[in-house]
Amino acid sequence: MEKETLFYEKLSDKKVRCNICAHRCIIAESKMGVCNARENRDGKLYVLNYGKIIARHVDPIEKKPLFHFYPASPAYSVATVGCNFKCSHCQNFEISQMPTYENRNIVDDVKPQEIVDQAIKHNCKSIAYTYTEPTVFYDYAFDTARLAHEKNIKNIFVTNGYMTSEALKSIAPYLDAANVDIKSFSNDFYKKICKAELQPVLETVKLLKQLGVWVEVTTLVIPTLNDSEQELQQIADFIVSVGSEIPWHISAFYPAYQLLYLPPTPPETLHKAREIGIKAGLRYVFTGNIGDTESETTYCYNCGKALIRRRNYTIMENCISDSSCPSCGTAIDGVGLAG
């Protein structure tokens, strides 16, 4: 199921420019882009990972993490290999950095309709394009998302936010929610750790919001690399400037891949970050990866009542009624919250 991709331009000398993500790779004949998932063949750009599903699971939506989008619903979660980032701390590096040619012989082709049928079979409210980077399997996600909407299944991107505006606008009618990583507020961090740039990520968060997609943001806090109060304040202030209703997930790092020499994030750092987010004006700020019920709870931002209690992706209690706080009547931001 190799396919000519949707967004590219033909240049001179049979070169092409891929316009799916902000790298906008210029690719010579017989070469691949940074993601190793798109190849120039005789002046045409082909996607190599279309339908080559390397992982699929039914996950609680809280695991994406999305906390204010159909809480407690299962999400049919899929990935191909490949990523347009090269993060030194990637938790899924075995599949995100696996060369596409290596993968092609070990997985079967899965047609978009089969993903939708499986989501229905498992009573999933949504399909999540996740684990690696959906931008890199955009064409497949697009075809699947369109079919999913015909069956009233929602679509979710868990993304590094590096899609181009044209690719994002094109899929937006079928995209219902996204969790975007803001990995740092330093361009140096993006360059050194991810081999990418910060600004396109910020633009994606803004555009998603303008396009009416439900957005949540995640920041993995890594000791010594992005854990200063100043940087966490900058991220919080940016999210507030886009929308104070955007939930911010501040997650603990555990040593992985090329950053095995760094320690796990101390819980106190996450609690400090949560304080910073709330003081900055964010309505919903959560810690992640430390199993702390109190800081994984949704509180009413007006009266402080605990509304949705969670522990390790499980909902312990949801007392939201008619999308509002039952105590003071304040409308709680989100989609399909309850009532």
Ligand code: SF4
């Ligand atoms: S999707 Fe891949 S080939 Fe296209 S611009 Fe991004 S990294 Fe380059």
